[in-house]
Amino acid sequence: MPHGTYHALNPTTKLVIAFAEALVAFGVRGWTGPLAVLVVLALTALAAGVARRMVPFALATIPLVISILLVNTLLYPGAHDVIVRLGPLAPTWSGLTAALQATLRVIAFALSAAILGLTTPTDDLLSDLERRGLGRRGTFVIGSAIRMVPRMGERAGEITDSQRARGMDTQGSVIRRVRGVIPLAGPMIFGALTEVEEQTMALEARAFSAPARRTVLRVLPDSGAQRLVRWVLFLGAIAAVAAEIAGLLHLP
Amino acid sequence: MSLTLAGARYRYAGTARDVLDGIDLEVAPGRVVGLAGANESGKSTVCLVASGLAPASIGGRLDGSVSIDGIETKGMAPHEAAQRCGVLFQNPTTQLSGTTVTVFEEIAFGPRNLGLEIGEIVGRVEWVLDTLGIAALAPKDPARLSGGQAQLVALASVLALRPAYLVLDEPTSQLDPQGTRLVGEALAGLAAETGTGILIVEHKTELLAAMAHDVAVLETGRIALAGPAPEVLADPRLAELGVEPPASARLRLALGAAGLGSDRDVFDAIDGAAAGGPRVGGRPAGEAPAVGPPVNA
Numbered sequence: 201m202p203h204g205t206y207h208a209l210n211p212t213t214k215l216v217i218a219f220a221e222a223l224v225a226f227g228v229r230g231w232t233g234p235l236a237v238l239v240v241l242a243l244t245a246l247a248a249g250v251a252r253r254m255v256p257f258a259l260a261t262i263p264l265v266i267s268i269l270l271v272n273t274l275l276y277p278g279a280h281d282v283i284v285r286l287g288p289l290a291p292t293w294s295g296l297t298a299a300l301q302a303t304l305r306v307i308a309f310a311l312s313a314a315i316l317g318l319t320t321p322t323d324d325l326l327s328d329l330e331r332r333g334l335g336r337r338g339t340f341v342i343g344s345a346i347r348m349v350p351r352m353g354e355r356a357g358e359i360t361d362s363q364r365a366r367g368m369d370t371q372g373s374v375i376r377r378v379r380g381v382i383p384l385a386g387p388m389i390f391g392a393l394t395e396v397e398e399q400t401m402a403l404e405a406r407a408f409s410a411p412a413r414r415t416v417l418r419v420l421p422d423s424g425a426q427r428l429v430r431w432v433l434f435l436g437a438i439a440a441v442a443a444e445i446a447g448l449l450h451l452p
Numbered sequence: 453m454s455l456t457l458a459g460a461r462y463r464y465a466g467t468a469r470d471v472l473d474g475i476d477l478e479v480a481p482g483r484v485v486g487l488a489g490a491n492e493s494g495k496s497t498v499c500l501v502a503s504g505l506a507p508a509s510i511g512g513r514l515d516g517s518v519s520i521d522g523i524e525t526k527g528m529a530p531h532e533a534a535q536r537c538g539v540l541f542q543n544p545t546t547q548l549s550g551t552t553v554t555v556f557e558e559i560a561f562g563p564r565n566l567g568l569e570i571g572e573i574v575g576r577v578e579w580v581l582d583t584l585g586i587a588a589l590a591p592k593d594p595a596r597l598s599g600g601q602a603q604l605v606a607l608a609s610v611l612a613l614r615p616a617y618l619v620l621d622e623p624t625s626q627l628d629p630q631g632t633r634l635v636g637e638a639l640a641g642l643a644a645e646t647g648t649g650i651l652i653v654e655h656k657t658e659l660l661a662a663m664a665h666d667v668a669v670l671e672t673g674r675i676a677l678a679g680p681a682p683e684v685l686a687d688p689r690l691a692e693l694g695v696e697p698p699a700s701a702r703l704r705l706a707l708g709a710a711g712l713g714s715d716r717d718v719f720d721a722i723d724g725a726a727a728g729g730p731r732v733g734g735r736p737a738g739e740a741p742a743v744g745p746p747v748n749a
Contacts, residue, residue, distance in 0.1 A: 400509075401505055401509060407534045
C-alpha cells in the first residue's frame with residue numbers, strides 16, 4: 201500500500217480506527233487485546249510511513265509505564281506468588297503480569313493516538329467533525345486548545361526572558377529551575393485570562409454567537425466503503441468489549 | 453443614517469461609577485472620526501458601547517441612546533450588531549480566532565458563523581483581501597504574520613461581515629511606523645472607497661491629522677473638545693488634556709513662542725508641508741475622501 205493511502209483516508213475514519221484500537225486494547229482483558237492492537241498499529245505505521253516518527257510517542261509513556269510497573273509489581277492486591285524478597289519489598293508474578301499487560305495497553309493507546317495525529321491534520325479532523333454535526337463551540341474549544349500550545353510556549357519564553365532581564369536565575373540546578381517557574385505562573389495565568397476576555401469580545405464581533413448553522417468550507421473526501429469500515433470497526437469493538445464483559449471470550 | 457451616541461452614560465457591571473458621562477458623538481457614512489484622550493478617560497469604553505458589545509456582551513448599565521442607522525443597540529444581539537458595526541481592538545493576536553491555518557480561512561470565520569453560502573463567503577473574502585491590498589497573505593498561516601499584517605487580517609476579518617461602520621480601539625498601538633502606515637492607509641482608503649464610517653481611538657495624533665475629518669477629545673468620561681480635525685488638533689488645550697499635539701501644531705507653538713507667530717509665510721510653509729507630507733489613502737492629509745455607497749447600510 202503506498203504511504204499516501206492511509207493518510208488520504210477520511211479523518212473521521214482514522215479517528216474511528218484509533219477509537220476502536222483503544223477500546224479493544226483496554227476492553228479486552230489478558231494479552232490478546234493489547235497485543236493484537238499493537239500488531240495492527242505496527243502494520244499501520246509501516247504502511248503509513250510513520251513508524252520512525254512514532255518512537256517519541258512511545259518514549260513519552262515511560263514515566264507512566266515505570267509507575268505502573270512499580271505499583272502493580274510491588275503492591276498488587278491479593279497476590280502471594282512472590283518473585284523475590286528484597287527487604288520489605290515483595291514483587292509478585294501476578295503483579296508483574298498485570299503491570300506488563302497494563303503497559304501494553306498504555307503503549308497501544310499512545311500509539312493509536314500518535315498514528316491519528318501523524319497522519320491527520322487537526323484542522324481536517326475538526327472540519328470533518330464539524331460537517332458531521334460537532335457544534336461550533338466544540339470545534340472552537342478543541343481547535344483553539346491545540347493551537348494555544350505553541351502560543352503558551354512562546355509566552356512562557358517571553359516571560360522567562362523578561363524575568364532573567366531583571367536578575368532572576370532560571371538556569372542551573374533543578375531547584376533553581378523550579379524556583380524560576382513560580383514567578384512564571386502568575387503572568388502566564390493572568391495574561392491568558394486577559395487574552396481570553398479580549399478574544400471573547402473579538403469572537404462576538406465576528407458573529408460567533410449567530411444562531412445559523414456554521415458553513416463548512418472544506419468537504420473532505422469520503423466513500424461508501426469507508427462508511428462501512430467505520431461502522432464495522434465501531435460496532436465490532438463494542439461487541440468485543442461486551443463479549444469480554446459477558447464472559448463469552450476466553451482469550452489468553 | 454449614522455452611528456450615534458446621544459447622552460450615552462455607561463457603568464461596568466459591579467461598579468458604582470459611570471465611566472461615560474453623557475457622550476454625544478456622531479459618525480456619518482464615509483467620515484472618519486478620531487477619538488483621543490488621556491489614559492482612563494473612557495476611550496475604550498466608548499468603543500465597546502458604540503459597537504454594541506456593551507452592555508449586550510459584557511453587561512453593565514447603559515443610559516442614553518446608542519443607535520446604528522436609527523436602530524438602538526440595546527435590543528441588538530451581538531451577532532446582529534457585528535454585521536452593522538465592526539470593532540477592532542489593539543492586540544492583533546487576540547483578534548484572530550486561533551483555529552485556522554490560512555489567512556483566507558481566518559477572514560472567512562465571521563461569514564461562516566452567519567451560515568452564508570460558500571460562494572458568498574469566497575466572494576466576501578476575496579473582496580476584502582483586494583480592498584485592503586493583502587491578497588498575497590491569503591495562503592499564509594495567521595500565526596506567522598507580522599504585527600501590522602496580523603492587524604490588517606483582523607481588520608479584514610471584521611470587514612468580511614460587511615459592517616457599515618467600524619470602531620477601532622487603538623489599532624496601531626502595537627505597530628511599528630511601517631505597520632501604522634499600512635493600517636492607516638487601508639482605513640483611509642476604506643472610508644473613501646466604500647463609505648464606511650470609522651470611529652478610531654488613537655494616541656498617534658499624526659495619524660489622526662492625516663486621516664480624520666473630525667476629532668473629539670475625552671476627559672474623564674466627557675467630551676472636552678470636539679470639531680474638525682485641523683481645529684481640534686491645533687487647540688492649545690490638547691496637551692492639558694493628556695494628548696500630544698501633532699508635530700505641525702507643536703512647531704506652530706514653538707514658532708509662536710520664538711516670536712515668529714505672525715510670520716504668515718512660515719505658517720503657509722508648515723501647512724504646505726503637512727498637506728504634502730503624510731499621505732494617507734492616496735490623498736493629502738486634511739483633504740476629505742470621496743464617499744462611496746455604504747457597505748452594509
